[in-house]
Amino acid sequence: MPSSASPKRNGASSSKSRAAEKDYSHRTRLQKLGAKPEWRVSIVSVGDPDFIKELRGAVEQVSVGRVIDDCDAIFFGAVDAKELARVGSLKKSIKQNGAVWVIRPKGRPEISERAVMDAGKAAGLVDVKVISFSPTHTGLKFVIPVANRR
Numbered sequence: 001m002p003s004s005a006s007p008k009r010n011g012a013s014s015s016k017s018r019a020a021e022k023d024y025s026h027r028t029r030l031q032k033l034g035a036k037p038e039w040r041v042s043i044v045s046v047g048d049p050d051f052i053k054e055l056r057g058a059v060e061q062v063s064v065g066r067v068i069d070d071c072d073a074i075f076f077g078a079v080d081a082k083e084l085a086r087v088g089s090l091k092k093s094i095k096q097n098g099a100v101w102v103i104r105p106k107g108r109p110e111i112s113e114r115a116v117m118d119a120g121k122a123a124g125l126v127d128v129k130v131i132s133f134s135p136t137h138t139g140l141k142f143v144i145p146v147a148n149r150r
Contacts, residue, residue, distance in 0.1 A: 030058050032131045033073070033101065033139070042067040042093065045077035046103050048134065067093045075139075077103045080110045084119035087142070091123050096149040100125065100142045103133050116140050124148065 029051070035041075039059040043052060044067060056062050059072075067074060071094050078084055090100050102120070104111045113130075117140070120127050125142035133139035 029131075029133065030054055033141075034099075035059055036072070039072040040068060040070060042071050042074045044074065044090075045083075046075050047077065048137075051075075051134075069093050070095055071098055073099050073101060075101045075103060077137075078111055078116070079105055079108070081112070081115040081119075084111070084115060087119045087125070088123035091125060091142075091144070094144070096144060098143070099128075102140045102142065103137050104140070106136060106138050113138070113140070 035055065035058050037059060040061045040063075041055055041059050042063045043055070044065065046052070052062070052064055061068070067090060074090050074094060076086065076090055078086075084102070087100060087102065094100060100120070100123075102116050104113075104116055117127055120140070120142040123142070124144070126145050127140055127142055129141040131139045131141075
């Protein structure tokens with residue numbers, strides 16, 4: 001009897017540890033974004049000085065206000081759906097395995113999650129992650145589909 005109870009306990013604890021791995025609440029913003037020391041990053045229209053400072057202290061190269069080529073990540077702030085037309089041109093500056101993060105205000109009718117997702121799709125990107133960027137903003141991560149990478 002004890003041997004049959006043991007696997008259940010082990011299975012329960014392993015599923016709990018998997019759930020803990022997926023829980024992002026204890027991770028820093030940069031951990032949620034997947035930032036790595038060797039990254040090249042561009043930040044465009046993201047008015048968060050703390051975020052810029054965090055990135056400058058954590059990654060190799062940060063360009064603020066100007067998009068550089070061969071980026072591992074581009075962080076693009078948008079407050080209105082009209083600004084999302086720029087996502088397609090930003091795609092040209094990321095590495096094949098890079099990402100465009102669209103940072104938008106939460107709960108604003110001027111720029112819905114659907115509008116952001118549609119803009120990514122129109123640019124030939126797929127959305128792969130959503131995070132709470134700050135108490136007031138959400139971040140949506142877009143990448144080039146694996147099948148379309150060189």
